Amino acid sequence: MDALGSIIGTRLPSPTNFINMSSRCMTIRLASQDALSRCSVTYRSHILAKASPPSKVVLQKAGSKYQGLGCRCSASETVSCMTNDHTSQKSTQRKRLAVFVSGGGSNFKAIHEATKQGLVHGDITVLVTDKPGCGGAEYARDNLIPVVIFPGSKSSPDGVSAFELVATLRKFEVDFLLLAGYLKLIPIELVQAFRRSILNIHPSLLPAFGGKGFYGLKVHEAVIGSGARYSGPTVHFVDEQYDTGRILAQRVVPVLTDDTAEQLAARVLSQEHQVYVEVVTALCEDRIVWRDDGVPLIRSRDNSDKLY
């Protein structure tokens, strides 16, 4: 099956029985539906699987312009699912997400709930944390999401190395890494392995009040102390330094003259959840486009010409 798998660019799980093959179409029988749903695909031509109750499924190369799949169920010869609109999402493969947290994980929970509700066309397949006892890790365990500890430390001797982390994320076939309150620096191996695939959210209007030492309430205290009248969350791609990658989305909230840091934090947090879910939604629907100068833009779902 390996040879066949490489012909069509899909790793076929064992045990798979070969039935027949034509130049464009291959019929195989799978041991179970689950197995096929984990087929990973080559980039560019998506081969998406449709599993129907009979375990015979036909895999066909999708034309590269379509975002859906062409597939025929050999049992009913239906040529369906030639989806070039983005709304028939159940036929597009769900993205695989890894979330990194150090604390309570409220953004993680917001995204997780959005995936469950069908707002986000992806699944959180693994959680990475440096604090195995944190709220985010507990929530992950409650929801059967595997937890990986990184980096290791005296309090977390079971932590993996950077190299092991990359390997693990590759094994999980993770498409995107979402940092959501992760306080350790992302190692260069990870940034290089997942180019343009790592997002972070920061609770200020970057580049203001960003960089080393600016996290949690410290950010909001600094905003208030400067006299700034506006703040808000920023979602950005991650590069090798803190908080300096290209910005993908922001929201604005007012800073009131009698605000405490906690009040401002709460106002910003509410916008954080909204903007991160919106961005991850766009990410999982392949609606991120890159401008010539390297700035990432979001293509609107309703009107494909509108960029923001």
Next chain:
Amino acid sequence: MEALGSMIGTSLPSHTKFISMSPNCLTIRLASRDVLSHCKVPYRRQVLTKTFSGSEVVLQKARSKTWGFECRCSAQEMESYVATDNTSRSLTQRKRLAVFVSGGGSNFKAIHEAAKEGLVHGDIMVLVTDKPGCGGAEYARENQIPVIVFPRSMSSPDAVSAAELVATLRNFEVDFLLLAGFLKLIPIELVQAFPRSILNIHPSLLPAFGGKGFYGLKVHKAVIGSGARYSGPTVHFVDERYDTGRIVAQRVVPVLADDTAEQLAARVLHQEHQLYVEVVSALCEDRIVWREDGVPLICSRENPNKLY
């Protein structure tokens, strides 16, 4: 008179005759009205004067919570002018302003026009520039505003020194310095001579895109290149470094996905004019208050309890 002056926290000009004093009220006779209008006040307690055709004027400590002043004319014993509304401006002295420009001076013009129209209760007494041929300087000369060249350079060998500049501004009895596109660093002598009296406007949401090298179109190019989705002008008090004093006001404008630096600059400039006029208006009406942590706030004209 000095002893009396220090008792009430006002420096009284010479040729003042003492008439009577009670714990809350001091009656004096002045040589001329003009002299009294230049009394300096300590920050916190504003002592405002009302001049009458009779040269006897009573100065009384205003309670720190009211926004007007209380005074009694000893001739008529009227207890008037407990001005908690700021509209009886004709009796309050107009502030004396100095504006610093290096270029076209569009903010300078906006403030000058507002002063002429009575929106700003102050007058621009002098223009300071490092470029005697610039648009701002031309406009000043056309409007009979004296022009001072500072600092010295190869192209301006006759410019004044920092010490001379301070002395000149003191001679003009300038209350506030408004920087409006002045590209030279304000010397420390000036900052020390005019504490909490120097304002600057910067075309980004400070502290983002501020500091050395960030001026003119360079600011807007940097904003666009970062991917920031919001920008806008900031008015702040000036300290010894570039763009780091406490912020007193900001406005937000969106950055669009297809913006050029010029388009963003125009959108921000429009807000700059509105914002600077509003702040200078408040400044001239003594509506700037200082929070305990040193952040300056603006008191609303309509509702003195509302701060923003």
